[in-house]
Amino acid sequence: MPELPEVESVRRQLAPHLTGRRVDAVWWDPHPHARFHAVDRLAGRHLTAVRRRGKFLLLPLDPEGSGAALELVLHLGMTGSLRIDTDPARPLATTLSHVRARLELDDGAVLLFRDPRRFGRLSVVEAGRYDAVVPTLARLGPEPLSDAFTPQHLARGLATSRASVKARLLDQRLVAGVGNIYADEALWRARIHPASRRVGATRAAALHTALVAVLSAAVEREGTTFRDYQMVNGQSGRYAQHLDAYGQHGRPCRRCATTLRRMVVAQRTTSYCPRCQRI
Numbered sequence: 241m242p243e244l245p246e247v248e249s250v251r252r253q254l255a256p257h258l259t260g261r262r263v264d265a266v267w268w269d270p271h272p273h274a275r276f277h278a279v280d281r282l283a284g285r286h287l288t289a290v291r292r293r294g295k296f297l298l299l300p301l302d303p304e305g306s307g308a309a310l311e312l313v314l315h316l317g318m319t320g321s322l323r324i325d326t327d328p329a330r331p332l333a334t335t336l337s338h339v340r341a342r343l344e345l346d347d348g349a350v351l352l353f354r355d356p357r358r359f360g361r362l363s364v365v366e367a368g369r370y371d372a373v374v375p376t377l378a379r380l381g382p383e384p385l386s387d388a389f390t391p392q393h394l395a396r397g398l399a400t401s402r403a404s405v406k407a408r409l410l411d412q413r414l415v416a417g418v419g420n421i422y423a424d425e426a427l428w429r430a431r432i433h434p435a436s437r438r439v440g441a442t443r444a445a446a447l448h449t450a451l452v453a454v455l456s457a458a459v460e461r462e463g464t465t466f467r468d469y470q471m472v473n474g475q476s477g478r479y480a481q482h483l484d485a486y487g488q489h490g491r492p493c494r495r496c497a498t499t500l501r502r503m504v505v506a507q508r509t510t511s512y513c514p515r516c517q518r519i
């Protein structure tokens with residue numbers, strides 16, 4: 241699943257194509273499993289910005305008369321990706337499979353939402369009112385690369401829960417945007433066992449430092465490409481070669497050469513070093 245660095249890369253690539261554009265027409269897949277909500281309200285509206293919160297993209301729409309301000313909320317789910325088609329002579333849509341939604345813009349470009357497994361989401365909601373339609377977004381913790389995310393916040397959050405540290409990182413309420421890849425990476429870097437249920441202030445501070453470092457480095461390299469994740473231009477993120485832990489089980493630890501192990505934590509496959517990362 242795309243995490244903060246991947247979604248941030250998508251945001252940066254989309255912004256110049258979408259900001260200020262009017263949506264002339266919208267098509268979406270009527271499949272019963274599709275997670276689309278009020279998407280028809282996009283037609284005729286301008287997209288005024290492309291923002292990100294956790295793993296969500298937020299696109300505010302220009303106000304329609306005196307009506308409430310609206311926002312398009314977009315989540316890529318497990319396998320979603322976005323492409324911009326700027327060449328009407330050779331439409332991408334005819335060569336791409338699993339296109340679930342299409343936004344035609346006033347400059348002739350088309351935004352395509354591909355999603356083989358249909359876990360992605362497109363919802364138009366009243367700006368900031370997420371509770372009813374996208375409750376996860378309503379309860380998101382602070383952005384990890386913002387000043388609101390402090391070592392104290394992380395330490396307090398970990399101290400008040402009996403869940404494993406990895407489950408807490410994946411939960412989104414303690415900190416937004418972290419998924420399986422960057423949880424494994426940060427825990428390895430901070431030398432914390434993923435299943436650990438007691439993380440004191442010193443280790444929480446190390447984990448804070450590790451999260452910020454790992455996420456910043458991954459944003460800089462436009463994320464990690466794996467399975468279906470692609471950037472808007474169809475290219476790959478470059479963080480994969482920097483992975484120390486995620487998906488590296490069976491390989492030697494880059495710090496101590498012990499073979500990395502795999503276990504299931506919080507229902508997710510987890511790689512860790514049995515020597516560096518003790519409970």
Ligand SMILES: [Zn+2]
Pocket residue numbers: 493494495496497498513514515516517
């Ligand atoms: Zn090690």
